[in-house]
Amino acid sequence: MSRNKLARFEHNRLSPNVLEPGKALFESIKGNWHRDYFQNANPIVVEIGCGRGEYTVGLARHFPHLNFIGIDKKGDRIAQGSMRALEGGLTNVAFLRTDVFRLLEFFSNDEIQEIWITFPDPQPRVSQVKNRLTGPRFLPLYQQVLSQGGTLHLKTDHSDFFEYSIQTLSAYGFQDMVATDDLYASEMNNLHLGIKTKYEEIFTRKGFSIKYLKCKKAG
Template sequence: MGRKKLERFEFIRESPIVLEPEKEIYRTIKGNWRKEFFKNNHPIVVELACGKGEYTIGLGRRFPDLNFIGVDRKGDRIGRGSQLAMEEGLSNVAFLRTDIHRIQEFFDEGEVNEIWITFPDPQPRIKQSKNRLTHPRYLELYRQILVKGGTLHLKTDNDDFFDFSLGHLPASGFQDVISTRDLYNSELNGVHLGIKTKFEEIFFKKGFSIKYLQCKKAV
């Protein structure tokens, strides 16, 4: 393991805004994010598979009256995002190190107001479909932790993954779907707020159109 990675792992071990298995709060945070961590009653927004946390940090900068949590299993990635958040003094930002399929262990029913999924691995092969973050098994997890009427957002450059996602939402308890296959040239353009992930930058520069959808948990 390289020196920089070791330094980032050391950083997250000491970081008060990163929750990982070695810390006591990791085991007690479910249902207590507002009370134990953020110390407020503001709405909670979660970015799944956040990577370096571009959206978590970008949204945290723009919306100080909301709480943002980036979730990823890679400590190295979270280390980069958490360090930037601390340097900027973003008290409304946190990072959780875990696998997405364990999300119910850390959020109570109805504890989350919004979920963002930004440029996840599309898992292109058919046999990989169960690992797509919009597979029904994952959508059920999101449905349980979202408040009634809570919002789910998705951004991707992959057409097949986008179609797959659209096809599973209604049967998985999501409604009021709004979508576009060319975000930057649509009336929904403002929703991205000028925030781009690393992968979004790469694929956009290569000429791929950005697909976006939002939907609501059925009431």
């Protein structure tokens, strides 16, 4: 293991904005995010598969009246987001180190107002479809933790995955869907707020259009 990874794991162990196995809040936070972590009643926004936390931290800067939680299973990735948040003095950010399929272990029903899924692995092979973050394995989890009328956002460069997501979200009862095949050329361009993940930077430099959708849990 590289020295950088070891340093990041040590950062996570000591950092107040990282919840991971071995920390008390990791075991008791479900249903208690407002009281025990954020210590306010502001709405909670979660980024699924947050990677290095660019989007979680970027949104937190723009919306100080909201609480943001980035979820990823890779500790060396979320350490980078944690460092950015701490360096920026952001108190409305947390990072949760866990697998997405364990979502119900950390959030109660209706506890989240918004979910962002930014540039997930499209899992292009037939054998991988079951692992898509907008597939039947995960959508019931999102529905359970989202509040009534809560919003789900998706950004991707992958056309097949985007079309698949539109179909599955509709099939699972998400409503009021708005979608575009080219975010930066659309009227919704202002929604990205200038925030780009590492992969978004790579894809846009290569000339790929960025697809975006938002939809709501049925009220």
